[in-house]
Amino acid sequence: xxxxxxxxxxxxxxxxxxxxxxxxxxxxxxxxxxxxxxxxxxxxxxxxxxxxxxxxxxxxxxxxxxxxxxxxxxxxxxxxxxxxxxxxxxxxxxxxxxxxxxxxxxxxxxxxxxxxxxxxxxxxxxxxxxxxxxxxxxxxxxxxxxxxxxxxxxxxxxxxxxxxxxxxxxxxxxxxxxxxxxxxxxxxxxxxxxxxxxxxxxxxxxxxxxxxxxxxxxxxxxxxxxxxxxxxxxxxxxxxxxxxxxxxxxxxxxxxxxxxxxxxxxxxxxxxxxxxxxxxxxxxxxxxxxxxxxxxxxxxxxxxxxxxxxxxxxxxxxxxxxxxxxxxxxxxxxxxxxxxxxxxxxxxxxxxxxxxxxxxxxxxxxxxxxxxxxxxxxxxxxxxxxxxxxxxxxxxxxxxxxxxxxxxxxxxxxxxxxxxxxxxxxxxxxxxxxxxxxxxxxxxxxxxxxxxxxxxxxxxxxxxxxxxxxxxxxxxxxxxxxxxxxxxxxxxxxxxxxxxxxxxxxxxxxxxxxxxxxxxxxxxxxxxxxxxxxxxx
Numbered sequence: 001x002x003x004x005x006x007x008x009x010x011x012x013x014x015x016x017x018x019x020x021x022x023x024x025x026x027x028x029x030x031x032x033x034x035x036x037x038x039x040x041x042x043x044x045x046x047x048x049x050x051x052x053x054x055x056x057x058x059x060x061x062x063x064x065x066x067x068x069x070x071x072x073x074x075x076x077x078x079x080x081x082x083x084x085x086x087x088x089x090x091x092x093x094x095x096x097x098x099x100x101x102x103x104x105x106x107x108x109x110x111x112x113x114x115x116x117x118x119x120x121x122x123x124x125x126x127x128x129x130x131x132x133x134x135x136x137x138x139x140x141x142x143x144x145x146x147x148x149x150x151x152x153x154x155x156x157x158x159x160x161x162x163x164x165x166x167x168x169x170x171x172x173x174x175x176x177x178x179x180x181x182x183x184x185x186x187x188x189x190x191x192x193x194x195x196x197x198x199x200x201x202x203x204x205x206x207x208x209x210x211x212x213x214x215x216x217x218x219x220x221x222x223x224x225x226x227x228x229x230x231x232x233x234x235x236x237x238x239x240x241x242x243x244x245x246x247x248x249x250x251x252x253x254x255x256x257x258x259x260x261x262x263x264x265x266x267x268x269x270x271x272x273x274x275x276x277x278x279x280x281x282x283x284x285x286x287x288x289x290x291x292x293x294x295x296x297x298x299x300x301x302x303x304x305x306x307x308x309x310x311x312x313x314x315x316x317x318x319x320x321x322x323x324x325x326x327x328x329x330x331x332x333x334x335x336x337x338x339x340x341x342x343x344x345x346x347x348x349x350x351x352x353x354x355x356x357x358x359x360x361x362x363x364x365x366x367x368x369x370x371x372x373x374x375x376x377x378x379x380x381x382x383x384x385x386x387x388x389x390x391x392x393x394x395x396x397x398x399x400x401x402x403x404x405x406x407x408x409x410x411x412x413x414x415x416x417x418x419x420x421x422x423x424x425x426x427x428x429x430x431x432x433x434x435x436x437x438x439x440x441x442x443x444x445x446x447x448x449x450x451x452x453x454x455x456x457x458x459x460x461x462x463x464x465x466x467x468x469x470x471x472x473x474x475x476x477x478x479x480x481x482x483x484x485x486x487x488x489x490x491x492x493x494x495x496x497x498x499x500x501x502x503x504x505x506x507x508x509x510x511x512x513x514x515x516x517x518x519x520x521x522x523x524x525x526x527x528x529x530x531x532x533x534x535x536x537x
Contacts (some may be wrong), residue, residue, distance in 0.1 A: 065229060069222075070203070073220075077191050077218060096122060100127060101127050107131075107220070108220060109131060109220045110124055110218070110220075112172075112217045112219075113215070114215045115213070116214055117213075120172040134221055140198070144198070147199070148199045150233065151230075165194065174215055174217075177217055178192070179191070182206070183215055184215055187208055191204070200222065200223045201226065203222055204217060204219050264296075265282065268299065272306065283296055324364060324365075334353045334354040377427075378427065385421075389419040395436070396436075404436075404437075405436075405449075407446055408447060410451055411448050413450075413451070415452065415455075420455075423511045424511075434500040435531070449464065449465070451465075452465075460533050461533075462533075463528055463530050464529050465527070465529075467524065468527065469526075473519075480505045480515070511534075514531075
């Protein structure tokens with residue numbers, strides 16, 4: 001049959017843990033930022049891909065590079081037009097035609113010369129095979145179409161100024177070309193930029209030839225500029241995509257190595273919160289020495305500690321139920337028997353038994369209450385500097401005034417430095433009182449109790465030795481278990497709860513100290529209890 005007190009206590013532990021988890025969960029949700037709404041995988045991907053996205057901004061820098069190339073070609077076109085015009089001025093017609101063909105072929109240009117009336121005088125494309133051909137886009141491949149689309153997209157993003165489309169006039173006269181009109185009116189060379197349907201720039205330059213009103217028009221399809229920009233852009237796109245793909249794979253791998261164990265730990269923690277800690281096998285990830293491995297092992301250790309704590313609570317609850325049940329049964333028997341007993345002497349004995357059982361229950365409840373409060377109180381207590389020697393001396397005096405030593409003489413000896421420790425005075429006083437009570441209980445009448453306080457500079461020790469029967473070696477740890485009580489034969493039953501030394505050890509450990517049992521160092525009958533605490537710095 002299940003122990004109701006154990007079930008209640010166990011449920012309370014789990015309920016408190018669940019409540020704390022839920023409360024911290026709500027606080028975490030309230031403090032969650034915008035970043036916290038995204039999964040860890042998404043954040044890792046963003047952090048790794050964002051720099052590459054910024055790097056891809058180099059695609060737009062190439063537009064500036066294209067503009068610089070065109071500006072350089074503008075200067076070159078102006079200089080070429082001026083030099084050619086000077087060479088043509090004063091030359092014979094045959095020489096002029098030869099120069100137009102030669103320069104047009106070498107520079108990849110179309111060169112036309114107009115007379116003073118604006119009529120076409122000579123055309124290098126008519127005098128010889130054309131130096132270039134404006135491409136038709138009707139049969140372009142997909143990569144050429146993609147390149148033009150990318151050009152238009154970049155121009156739109158960077159808000160590039162629109163460029164006029166190049167259209168060859170039907171009437172081959174000077175008045176059909178705005179740059180020629182401007183050159184004739186102003187008497188200086190003019191340069192214009194046009195855009196062909198395939199996205200390549202067309203640069204025209206017009207310059208006056210001599211002083212008789214003739215003009216020169218050069219036309220160049222600067223395909224190399226577009227090819228250079230597109231080649232650089234394509235190389236950059238391929239590099240960015242390749243690195244982006246590799247970065248995404250590495251990010252996903254990194255996220256998997258982080259997120260997968262975290263998900264396992266989260267599911268394990270969820271099971272613990274739901275009270276299913278017995279079913280949880282938290283992976284310790286021994287192959288990982290990084291922070292994730294440390295976290296896994298910490299969670300595993302925490303789960304093990306929680307199991308041990310719940311086991312201890314279950315055991316403690318069962319022991320409490322057992323210890324209280326015995327005096328309650330005795331009290332019940334005495335009370336139920338009283339109405340049936342007429343003998344005054346026997347009734348008086350039953351009343352004494354009932355009174356004794358009530359006192360025993362009261363003492364037991366008080367000891368259980370204190371034992372359950374030790375850990376909680378010590379976790380939030382403020383430590384202060386205490387001289388353990390002065391504390392022991394004061395306790396000895398108070399016990400003698402209250403006659404609690406039962407004619408036993410307590411002999412105190414101090415050695416070493418001042419026995420300064422950091423702790424809670426009331427709790428350390430309880431430890432010393434419990435050690436003295438234990439020694440008084442087991443010492444023969446009139447036998448002295450030897451107490452030694454020592455400080456070796458690092459540790460302050462308190463040793464209490466009695467002259468009783470001693471503690472067998474295999475029982476020296478059992479005496480610190482809760483409700484473990486082996487009392488002298490002459491002592492009345494029920495005067496001790498079996499929690500004194502357990503409470504004393506719990507207080508000692510809460511002070512980062514220890515409490516152990518040992519035989520007397522001189523080999524005489526009796527036992528010694530050694531309390532060790534860190535010395536105050």
